[in-house]
Structure formats: C-alpha cells, structure tokens
Amino acid sequence: MKNLKLGIFGFGCVGQGLYHVLQQSNAINSEIVKICIKDLNKPRPLDKSYFTNQKDDLLQNDDIDVIVELIDDAEAAFSIVSTAMNNGKSVVSANKKMIAEHMEELLALQEKNKVSFLYEASCCASIPIIRNLEEYYDNDLLTSLEGIFNGSTNFILTKLLTGGQTFDEVLKEAQNLGFAESDPTLDVEGIDPKYKLCILLFHAFGLIAKPDDIFNYGISKINTFDINYAQRHNYSIKLISKCRIVDEKIEAYCLPTFLPNDAVLSQTNNEYNAVILETAFAESQLLYGKGAGDKPTGSAVLSDISALNHDYKYEYKKNARNHGKLALCEDFKLRLYVRYNDSTPPLEDFESIEEKYASKQGNFLVGTIQLKHLKHSNWINEASISLIVLNN
Numbered sequence: 105m106k107n108l109k110l111g112i113f114g115f116g117c118v119g120q121g122l123y124h125v126l127q128q129s130n131a132i133n134s135e136i137v138k139i140c141i142k143d144l145n146k147p148r149p150l151d152k153s154y155f156t157n158q159k160d161d162l163l164q165n166d167d168i169d170v171i172v173e174l175i176d177d178a179e180a181a182f183s184i185v186s187t188a189m190n191n192g193k194s195v196v197s198a199n200k201k202m203i204a205e206h207m208e209e210l211l212a213l214q215e216k217n218k219v220s221f222l223y224e225a226s227c228c229a230s231i232p233i234i235r236n237l238e239e240y241y242d243n244d245l246l247t248s249l250e251g252i253f254n255g256s257t258n259f260i261l262t263k264l265l266t267g268g269q270t271f272d273e274v275l276k277e278a279q280n281l282g283f284a285e286s287d288p289t290l291d292v293e294g295i296d297p298k299y300k301l302c303i304l305l306f307h308a309f310g311l312i313a314k315p316d317d318i319f320n321y322g323i324s325k326i327n328t329f330d331i332n333y334a335q336r337h338n339y340s341i342k343l344i345s346k347c348r349i350v351d352e353k354i355e356a357y358c359l360p361t362f363l364p365n366d367a368v369l370s371q372t373n374n375e376y377n378a379v380i381l382e383t384a385f386a387e388s389q390l391l392y393g394k395g396a397g398d399k400p401t402g403s404a405v406l407s408d409i410s411a412l413n414h415d416y417k418y419e420y421k422k423n424a425r426n427h428g429k430l431a432l433c434e435d436f437k438l439r440l441y442v443r444y445n446d447s448t449p450p451l452e453d454f455e456s457i458e459e460k461y462a463s464k465q466g467n468f469l470v471g472t473i474q475l476k477h478l479k480h481s482n483w484i485n486e487a488s489i490s491l492i493v494l495n496n
C-alpha cells in the first residue's frame with residue numbers, strides 16, 4: 105500500500121473531522137505533511153508546526169502527493185484545486201459550490217493533468233452516492249433521483265415541526281453543531297442542496313447543469329400557518345431536491361415539499377439525508393445517512409483518500425454516453441400550496457386552482473402551475489409568500 109502524503113486546506117468542522125477519523129482508522133497509510141488555514145493565531149488542537157497560512161507551502165511542496173481541500177471559500181478553493189492539479193497532485197474536495205460552478209473546468213483539468221479529483225463528501229456528506237452512481241448505476245436504467253440533500257434545513261424543519269423553538273433558534277443550533285455553511289443563506293434558501301443536485305445530476309445522467317438553470321426555493325419563509333397546515337394533514341415538510349428523465353428531457357428542482365408522515369423521506373430527520381433512486385428493474389432504492397457534521401463528512405473524505413491509494417478516478421462514462429442528448433426542461437407541472445398574507449398571487453399563472461382559503465391568520469391556495477411560469481414570476485419573492493409542493 106502507498107504511503108500518501110497529504111496537504112490539507114482548512115481545519116474547521118470538516119478538516120478537524122477528517123483529522124479525528126484519520127487518527128482512528130488504520131485502514132489507510134497516510135501522513136499529514138502540512139495544513140493551510142487562514143488565521144495562524146487561532147488556537148488549534150495540533151502542534152503549531154503543522155500549520156501555515158501560505159498556500160504554496162502545500163501546492164509547491166514535492167513531498168505532498170494529495171491536496172485535500174476543505175475550506176469555506178469557493179473561489180479560493182477553485183484556485184487551490186486548479187493549481188494543485190496543474191502541479192500534478194490528485195485532489196479530494198468537499199466543496200459543492202466550487203464543483204457545481206466549475207464542473208467543466210474541473211473536468212478539463214483532470215484530463216489535461218491525468219490526475220484524480222474525488223469529491224464524495226460534497227453531496228450528502230456521509231452517503232456514498234457519487235461512487236455508487238459512477239460504478240453501480242452505470243447503465244441506462246436509472247430514471248430518477250430525489251431526496252433530502254441538506255442537513256441544516258432538515259434539522260431546522262424537524263425541530264420546527266416538533267415545536268417549541270423559533271426558526272432563528274434552530275438555525276443557531278445548526279450553526280453551532282457545524283452543519284450550516286459559513287453563509288447559512290446557502291442552506292436556508294435551498295442553494296446548497298441545488299449545488300449537490302447539479303453534481304448528482306451529472307453523475308446520474310451525464311448532464312452538466314449550471315446552478316442558475318435549476319429552480320430552487322428555500323425554507324426561510326415557512327411559518328406557523330404552514331406548519332399547522334402540515335400537522336392538520338399529517339404531513340412533514342422536507343426540502344426536496346429532485347431530477348428525473350422524461351422523454352429524453354430532465355425535470356429538476358429543489359423545493360420545500362409536504363410529504364405524508366409515513367413516507368420514507370418523512371422518517372429522515374435532523375441532519376440525516378436520504379437519496380431515493382428509481383430504476384427500471386430494481387425499482388426504488390434508498391441511501392440514508394448523516395448529511396452534515398464533522399466526522400460523518402470526514403469519513404467520506406477518508407474514503408476518497410483511500411480510493412486514491414488504489415488510483416481510483418471517476419470515469420464520467422455517462423457524460424461520454426449522453427453528451428448533448430439530454431437537456432433540462434421547464435415545461436412540467438407542479439401541484440403547489442401557496443400561502444399569502446396580502447395580495448392574491450396572479451391566478452392566470454396557474455393551469456388550475458383546486459382550493460382557495462382565506463382567514464384572519466392567513467390565506468392559501470392549492471393549484472397546478474408549470475415550472476416555467478413559477479421560475480420566471482416575481483410574486484414568489486414577496487416576503488409574505490411561501491411555496492410548498494404538494495405531491496399527488
């Protein structure tokens with residue numbers, strides 16, 4: 105077995121999680137050579153000699169074979185990862201924003217430099233979804249992939265539905281536990297799970313989608329009125345990311361969704377994530393595990409480092425096979441609950457309205473709308489509007 109020499113960028117939640125996991129695992133032979141962080145004055149649980157704030161101490165260091173990128177700044181991460189690959193080093197990353205925004209450049213860098221770039225931890229943290237999509241679901245029978253791809257929002261929704269705490273209190277708890285992004289807007293507005301959806305869409309179907317092309321709506325406007333609606337109907341509320349192939353087109357979105365309490369995804373609580381895959385013959389399959397947190401995420405990073413010991417690379421076979429054949433589409437229907445306090449949303453945007461309710465506490469309608477009308481409307485951004493998908 106090789107003795108991999110690691111240069112780690114970032115020693116926050118995930119960096120420290122990886123350190124603990126590496127200490128406790130004897131499955132791989134690796135050594136941390138240096139750790140690059142921003143602030144040299146922060147107290148650290150390791151000897152000072154490990155740390156530097158000079159990226160070239162790692163990137164230009166011939167003793168380092170593998171760069172492990174675990175920082176919270178996507179643009180700095182892209183520069184680090186690009187330089188590392190151009191210097192012939194393999195890279196492991198957990199940075200979904202950077203990967204979703206730069207997928208094409210990252211593919212070219214791997215190709216040009218003949219290095220490996222692995223990022224299992226970027227999607228649903230501890231759930232081994234990317235390598236499964238690459239290896240096990242390497243066929244044309246996968247038709248859809250959906251699930252809960254964000255630990256912080258699932259933690260918040262679980263606590264809000266249980267009652268007793270405000271949105272801000274639960275968000276703070278998710279931040280203290282290390283689940284939330286440094287900018288938690290990425291979590292609560294459904295942007296972080298959309299980045300993950302872009303990555304998984306690529307590994308599932310070979311389509312590179314830009315984050316801006318996929319519609320997302322967050323959970324920040326969900327209030328007691330919506331929670332009461334869910335409880336009256338025996339529903340949970342989950343932030344669902346979904347993509348599926350219909351007639352060589354891909355329908356994809358990330359939206360809060362009411363689900364019956366006995367649905368599999370309703371049983372996925374707190375920081376747990378779940379992915380449901382639909383295939384032609386195996387039918388429905390479920391992957392479940394912690395979607396955020398130090399050691400669960402560190403464990404996925406460890407698995408990538410271990411894969412490098414065996415010279416593992418993603419082959420992106422579906423990209424080669426489906427290149428140019430599939431495209432995102434926006435003309436599909438959603439059954440939607442819309443809660444509003446002030447003015448009624450423009451009813452002409454809807455194909456049909458099946459229920460309209462008004463009271464002193466709040467108003468809602470249930471209707472069917474095409475994604476293209478929803479995505480391009482302005483009224484959905486009003487502070488008093490909340491959107492939640494209702495499954496049939």
Ligand SMILES: NC(=O)C1=CN([C@@H]2O[C@H](COP(=O)(O)OP(=O)(O)OC[C@H]3O[C@@H](n4cnc5c(N)ncnc54)[C@H](OP(=O)(O)O)[C@@H]3O)[C@@H](O)[C@H]2O)C=CC1
Pocket residue numbers: 113114115116117118119140141142143144146174175176177180198199200225226229282283284285286395396397398401
């Ligand atoms: N937290 C989680 O549960 C998960 C996080 N991720 C992803 O992992 C990555 C890291 O997240 P997390 O550990 O939570 O973040 P933290 O905020 O806890 O830690 C970030 C670390 O990055 C360092 N850093 C920031 N910018 C630079 C830079 N330019 N050069 C060197 N070091 C830098 C910081 O240094 P300093 O210590 O000096 O401030 C800090 O050590 C992110 O991309 C995140 O999206 C993925 C899955 C799960």
Ligand SMILES: N[C@@H](CC=O)C(=O)O
Pocket residue numbers: 226228229253254255256257283284285291296395396397
């Ligand atoms: N902020 C993210 C961390 C893991 O990707 C989340 O809450 O899921």
